[in-house]
Amino acid sequence: MELQNRAERICRKHLTWQRGQVLFPREVFGDLSIAMQRRVLRTLLRVYRGHLLRVGFSHIEEWRLQLAEGSSFQLSLPQVAVSATTEYIFVGDLLAQEWSPMVLQIPGQVKAGHFTIRAELLLAPQASGEESPESEDFDLDALTLPLMVRPRHEGDRIQPFGALGSKKVKDLLIDSHIPLQQRDFLPLVCDQDDILWIPTVRRSAKGALDRSTGRVLRLSYH
Template sequence: MIERVKAFSQKHNLFTKNATILVGVSGGPDSMALLHYLSTIQAEWSLHMIAIAIDHQLRGEESKSDVHYVEETCKKWGVEFVGKQVDVDSFKKKSKLGTQAAARKLRYEYFAEQMETYNADLLALAHHGDDQVETMLMNFVRSSNPKALSGIPVKRPFAKGKIIRPFLCVTKLELEAYCKENGITPRIDPSNAKDVYTRNFVRKHILPLLKEKNSSIHITTQRLSESLQEDEQYLNQEAKKMFSHVAEIDQTKCEVLIDIPTYQSYPYALQRRTFHLILNYLYEEFPKNLSYVHEDQFFGLLENTSGNQKIDFPLHLKLEKSYRNLLFRFLEKQPLQSDFHMTLDVPGEIKLPNGATLSAIYTDNPSNHSIGTYICNADQVTLPLHIRTRKEGDRMRWKGLNGSKKIKDIFIDAKIPLEQRETWPLVEDNDGDILWLIGVKKGIPTKQMENNTYIQLHYDKGNA
């Protein structure tokens, strides 16, 4: 067993010379074997080792005695010791977590604190090969997320350093045998025999059946875990690149806008991961009721050929599809918008509610015919000009059009997002003649008169 653990540790570069290493120790056979094993290689690697034992106060004096046992053993073996009591019962009521989840959260929070206190490089935990099989089976039952299916990592970043698990290559039976060979009498947690916890059920009833078919299932599973984690790491890197290319982020509003055709040009595997990256970016805390159903809804929205569609996600996140764009936004974080009506003198300038500026001048030599500029003969319009949002029944006409067309239909043809139409500015003269649907369509005045003086309007988006 020792040679396998050494080879496994070397393969994954788990140890470094002169490292400060914390060891999570419960008093059970797995963690006591780990503490003993690390003490045997301490001199070889010049390790500064600190054992950490936590009393979750779930078994009264019994769990308190476990911590005392670890402390006494550390004194015998010359290992520095730190102990801590945490109130799991109170925390789980406050956080609305189950017993195991609450205990784990408090445990890892304390580990992180001690990593800071000791400026530690490593936190060694005693998860073994059977734990890996159990975890992957449990995740297979609970989740469709490939990351969850990849199981327990051998090494991962944590606090100021890394978590390492040197025993993922061996079984629980081997660790119990190791304890016996080295005169270690570990503490036994009676709760491990109860079927009320899913892990215990898998351990007692499912794992033995698998081992009947393959006694080395822990090795097979560990190789699968490492392969899945390597694949997942690569795909996540590619998904982050995709995210940076396809997602337009508005940090002030906590919004993400994607261009659908560009998004769909990437492989589906990256589309799925990028979808989750977007959600991770938007949600401060991931909703418990977010599931694969929402992923299906998202991809259904991408494929929907209708111009405008909306779906609701948990915690007031709304997905709004408008032609080739899809917007993720939180409803309560959206500023309230309303229609407006302003007048513009010539010459003159006004600031629009969206932050843009519209200016007007007289000129004998109009020089700019860009999308942000409108030019007409001064005698063709009646002043003042009115800048407003659309009204029911608004129509306009332009050169080459037989008759006039509804503003509503122009918006549809131009694929203007539905939520932008109610605040989109247009220009009309004092006779009610719509001259310009800004940035979309330039009309022609009803009056057909000409002189050498022109009115030139310029729309500057600024921060709009």
């Protein structure tokens, strides 16, 4: 625990944000012990993404060994790109240009910033037993079409799955540790009445599957 606390203090002291990327001085990183380097890299990812989902020891070690070589590089980790120049370590991509709301056809997909949102139509038996952290299933007949993918708006609310009542999207993003610099660039998938899903964050209670579900809408991102 003490090592992790120290890693967090080091990151708070030295990391900066620039156009949606986390930056960390490579010289500072090079002076750390190997054990501390691993913890700092994990902390940088957690600061950027809010979690370490699907990132294991092998990913961190590959990243650390690339940094040990001292040259510039780019590397793709699960759901995040990392890179380095001779001066800085970078986590994430430069923020994309602002994008406008768009209709999501079923089936179909749209590009929203760095996210590609996909919609598939399945029958209930096809959806049973299949779970992925990058997808959510909804009862299509409980939704009001067409679907829209849009940036968040001031005052947006969602009724999170498993929660009582609705919650401000702003508060949900804060509770989920989504960095301020990323919040306006996260896509919201909505029907004509409600927010259904905020990829990487939370789904809505609306459209939950039950025994009467016949047609399943599967939303996914990459």
